[in-house]
Amino acid sequence: MSIAQTGEFGLISRVVARLGKPGAAVVLGPGDDAAIVVAPDGRVVASTDVLVEGRHFRRDWADAFDIGRRAAAANMADIAAMGATATSLLVALCAPPDLDIGWAEQLAEGLAEESALVGASVVGGDMTASPVLTIAVTALGDLHGLAPVLRSGARPGDIVALAGRTGFAAAGYTVLSRGFRTPKVLVDAYRRPEVPYAHGPAAGRAGATSMIDVSDGLLADLGHIARASHVRIDLLKETFEVPEQMRDAALALGVDPYQWLLAGGDDHALAATFPPDSLLPEGWRVIGSVHEGTGEVTVNGTAWPGAPGWDHFKPASGS
Structure with a gap:
């Protein structure tokens, strides 16, 4: 009907x-x-x-x-x-x-x-x-009485942390766009994100200085924080482990898996900055640091050579 x-x-x-x-x-x-x-x-x-x-x-x-x-x-x-x-x-x-x-x-x-x-x-x-x-x-x-966590609060010396996963949905998108339906873990991640909802309020209670939903790619979304806070954010590539099934899919499809991990969207992880020496809430892990700057996001101190993430007004791509 x-x-x-x-x-x-x-x-x-x-x-x-x-x-x-x-x-x-x-x-x-x-x-x-x-x-x-x-x-x-x-x-x-x-x-x-x-x-x-x-x-x-x-x-x-x-x-x-x-x-x-x-x-x-x-x-x-x-x-x-x-x-x-x-x-x-x-x-x-x-x-x-x-x-x-x-x-x-x-x-x-x-x-x-x-x-x-x-x-x-x-x-x-x-x-x-x-x-x-x-x-x-x-x-x-x-907000349950908490102060809202804005994009504009990051300060030099802060640590950058991540809750949730990145790259899985983007890898699933690429797999589907190439006409495949496996690996299932990647395809399912594109179809149904696993969002760390409780980690947002937990970060607020722990004193997060800024936070953002990673919907368009980690580099692109951290760029919003960097520009709003007038800082440079530097990520450590070695903190991102490539899961086995993602590595195998990347090899088969001819894709750099770090393009998925650092610039892929739709997983809806949460990225935040915290004061130095903060005791991070459970489920958060350190992935980088905040420095003096004017809105840049770098990886191991250098500019990322690929696209930083999704742009809604540009043609869709496999990343």
Whole structure:
């Protein structure tokens, strides 16, 4: 059955039925003109992201459930990177009328399952017809009394640390783009990121001076911190171990695996800076240091020769 056969309100009913029980932050969920959520901290952290078919996902590469999880993860990772926890999501779905209703239902299930990892809920949104399948998500979050961790707080002498993994999703993208479906660990990483949500607030409590979600590539995203903080960030290449399956895939595909590790996006790791001699929270590891500078990011003291990451207004590439 297609969306056109079901109709807008039939689609809404089917999708809402799959969103699960509202979380503790939800006063009023889907069903009225707007949702009502609580903000105990008195401040609301907000982020939005858009996924467009053919640009951010392909239905022949990932099913609707995984695409739903990716859509939620991309937003909730940004909330975590501020030192906050996501509480609720608003989702807009623009879909071709001939889209199968089951696909939309599975998308809702994926959104709900990923949101549940941090106790968040999908509280509303919008739907409309469109020739291009597009998913827009806005996430709201709570700082729980903490100061937000900005991009502009890094200082010379700070250490640079990473929580989560990099390179896996980019390697999976390259594998899929070359027409393969293995290694499974890489392909699955592209389809469904593993985001270290709890490590964001933990970094805030531990005194992180800056933080960012690694969505477009570690070098590119650390560049945002370097420019906002007016510093130079230097990464140590030897702190990045190439996993065996990634090394084998890189050899087979003729790719430098460090291009995936240092410049690949979509894993949604968290990168942060901490004062020197900080006791890092569990799950964080040192990968570099902060120096005097004017917004550069270097690797072992020199400029990285490849592309630093993803650019949404340039043609897609295998990195």
